[in-house]
Amino acid sequence: MVRRSSVVIIALSASTTPFRTQAFQTTALSSRCRSSALFSTTEEPEVISPITGSVTNVKYPTQRGAEVDSRKIINYNEKVGEGINLALRLSHILFASEELANQSLEKLTRAEWNFEDMAKIVSNCAETRAEGGNIGWVNLAESFDASSIDAQVEGEKKKNPNEHLNEILPPLARQQIFSQTTKPGDIISVESHRGVHLIQVVDVMVDVRKLSFVKARNNKNKDYLVGGSGEISPDEWKKGGKLAGLLGGALFDDNSGDQRKELDLTYKIETMGCQMNSADSERIEGQLMSLGIRPLMDDEYMEIEGVKFNDGLMAEREKVKREKKKPDVIVLNTCSIRDHAEQKVYSYLGPHAKRKRAGEDVTIIVAGCVAQQEGQSLLRRIPEIDLVMGPQYANRISDLLEDVANGNQVVATEASHIMEDSTKPRRQSSVCAWVNVIYGCNERCTYCIVPTTRGVEQSRPVESIVDEVKELVEKGYKEVTLLGQNIDAYGRDMIPKRKFSDLLRTVGSIPGLERLRFVTSHPRYMSLGVIDAVSDTPTACEYFHVPFQSGSNAVLKAMGRGHTREKFLQIVERIRQRLPDAAITADVIVGFPGETEQDFLDTLSLMEEVKFDNVNTAAYSPRPNTPAATWANQLPEDVKQDRLQRINEMNLRHATERRARMMGRVVEVLVEERNIKVPTQVMGRTRHGYIVYCEGEIDELRGQLVNVKVDKCQRYYLAGQIVDK
Numbered sequence: 001m002v003r004r005s006s007v008v009i010i011a012l013s014a015s016t017t018p019f020r021t022q023a024f025q026t027t028a029l030s031s032r033c034r035s036s037a038l039f040s041t042t043e044e045p046e047v048i049s050p051i052t053g054s055v056t057n058v059k060y061p062t063q064r065g066a067e068v069d070s071r072k073i074i075n076y077n078e079k080v081g082e083g084i085n086l087a088l089r090l091s092h093i094l095f096a097s098e099e100l101a102n103q104s105l106e107k108l109t110r111a112e113w114n115f116e117d118m119a120k121i122v123s124n125c126a127e128t129r130a131e132g133g134n135i136g137w138v139n140l141a142e143s144f145d146a147s148s149i150d151a152q153v154e155g156e157k158k159k160n161p162n163e164h165l166n167e168i169l170p171p172l173a174r175q176q177i178f179s180q181t182t183k184p185g186d187i188i189s190v191e192s193h194r195g196v197h198l199i200q201v202v203d204v205m206v207d208v209r210k211l212s213f214v215k216a217r218n219n220k221n222k223d224y225l226v227g228g229s230g231e232i233s234p235d236e237w238k239k240g241g242k243l244a245g246l247l248g249g250a251l252f253d254d255n256s257g258d259q260r261k262e263l264d265l266t267y268k269i270e271t272m273g274c275q276m277n278s279a280d281s282e283r284i285e286g287q288l289m290s291l292g293i294r295p296l297m298d299d300e301y302m303e304i305e306g307v308k309f310n311d312g313l314m315a316e317r318e319k320v321k322r323e324k325k326k327p328d329v330i331v332l333n334t335c336s337i338r339d340h341a342e343q344k345v346y347s348y349l350g351p352h353a354k355r356k357r358a359g360e361d362v363t364i365i366v367a368g369c370v371a372q373q374e375g376q377s378l379l380r381r382i383p384e385i386d387l388v389m390g391p392q393y394a395n396r397i398s399d400l401l402e403d404v405a406n407g408n409q410v411v412a413t414e415a416s417h418i419m420e421d422s423t424k425p426r427r428q429s430s431v432c433a434w435v436n437v438i439y440g441c442n443e444r445c446t447y448c449i450v451p452t453t454r455g456v457e458q459s460r461p462v463e464s465i466v467d468e469v470k471e472l473v474e475k476g477y478k479e480v481t482l483l484g485q486n487i488d489a490y491g492r493d494m495i496p497k498r499k500f501s502d503l504l505r506t507v508g509s510i511p512g513l514e515r516l517r518f519v520t521s522h523p524r525y526m527s528l529g530v531i532d533a534v535s536d537t538p539t540a541c542e543y544f545h546v547p548f549q550s551g552s553n554a555v556l557k558a559m560g561r562g563h564t565r566e567k568f569l570q571i572v573e574r575i576r577q578r579l580p581d582a583a584i585t586a587d588v589i590v591g592f593p594g595e596t597e598q599d600f601l602d603t604l605s606l607m608e609e610v611k612f613d614n615v616n617t618a619a620y621s622p623r624p625n626t627p628a629a630t631w632a633n634q635l636p637e638d639v640k641q642d643r644l645q646r647i648n649e650m651n652l653r654h655a656t657e658r659r660a661r662m663m664g665r666v667v668e669v670l671v672e673e674r675n676i677k678v679p680t681q682v683m684g685r686t687r688h689g690y691i692v693y694c695e696g697e698i699d700e701l702r703g704q705l706v707n708v709k710v711d712k713c714q715r716y717y718l719a720g721q722i723v724d725k
Contacts, residue, residue, distance in 0.1 A: 267329025
């Protein structure tokens, strides 16, 4: 019987350990070692979800009016213990006076200056000026208590982990920074004998393993060889499954017969849901590849060997059959927005759990939105699962896998600050890329589960976003889509507050970038300044995705949307004024609790008035931890389906009409991939976001902007011929 090993990751919505400076490496690592012994978190009351029948896993505030400041709700000391936050990565600009610092802060707030560029030009700090004010990682374990500083540890004076920064950022300045509660993106002012420092918090290092629930399990371990091909000593063998072997430095599989076979783990990712999920999958892939786990190709096979006995009754290996190789890592990246999301997860996990029960060395990981929603309930429902992690840990899976490799089950769903990626995402396209600018959502729509699964809003620093886009452009990417659950809220959680319209202009002006898009806008917060920024920025595409959800003010109020039908139509009017030919898409829900026939007709009339280029339609389905799920005025399924059919018919008609206006036009198309149905054709998109097919060789045209004369208009695509404009 052949034993096989594999790792299966189910990511439902996300190397090496995080960066550390030499000055505090020992402290950080020792904290991580202690954290591996943590086997529980604080006890919380169990609440059964009426939707899933399982215990809810609410780690973020969900009630309207509740605290949404991540600096206040992500309080690590109250949750598990001290030492969760390990370090802050800081930059600074040094000024001679408070007045100069305040004037410069205003310019940074209005995006008139970039922090790094300003530091290079005006900072009085000669040590950091050339590097744009970069200070680096600052260890949070530093104590400013005099008795602690003078304490003797094993006969030696305790070393200050930040002593190497004294000349750049004096202790007085560090003490002021540590006394304030900050998050990445914040800019604060502190003083020292050197002058006034504008301090930017660039990133935070969190010990994610201390935020995890860890449960020991008994594993039947294999042996893996660490070392070369010479004589094997007992010290060269490492205990554990393939994953433990890989993380422990194993080179060879002990089950490879007479000829040593290199240890090889593969992965495959399935992604469902929104663009945020696609971005999370790319980040997970980057982490897996940094560990040495490679993507499995579709045409890979393996030979299954058996044992037979020859005439001398000596056992000999023989090839039994050839079968398609199973991936060692499977990522199912789903979302919890739609109905039956949890059931789909259990259904998908079934075959992999069966492999594990049959004795295969399988590591099963559930990540993302359903993981955040269900938490430890997933372990109780499917005991074969090894790791459950929320989307906030997408780029820290490598840290969590260390505890899994040690034979533990891990649940990581605690609220956490989002850290910058320690590895590069593995992009699915070489032409277009997703770039996250804000995570989470502070809205409390009565039907929506997103605030529960993705947490409160956390904006990324402008400089981090700009650096990522610049790197993409240098690699040849032509189009970038800025991502956010509520992208118009970008910067409102920062100190000082920023504007999304300023970010659009900043990113849109990066040399070499051809196209810029963004999703998703919220009518409550979408400012006219965003529309003006798109109109004024040549790289910004004439495309807006603005969900209206209902055309009835009564339903919008019940949904808690915070806007009216009239406010939405004002936004559309402004778009039509500034960009008459722009494409507008949206989302809508029909059959919301209490929706009358007249409410539904109001939605249809709004669609007739706007004539969207496309609308993502859905019949309402109750979601866990949402107020609307508990209301008594739920509509019958037949009413929901009837309204869904009617609205879909209107949506198809409008989509066809909007694309019909492109007939005979010459449009600019960015070529992305081959048309999989017609290999002689290539596929690309217009600035409006319309898919276009035309004849061409993909190896020559991928990533190129070409002019296509449209001679065919269908509901959801255009076709034509490449021409000289």
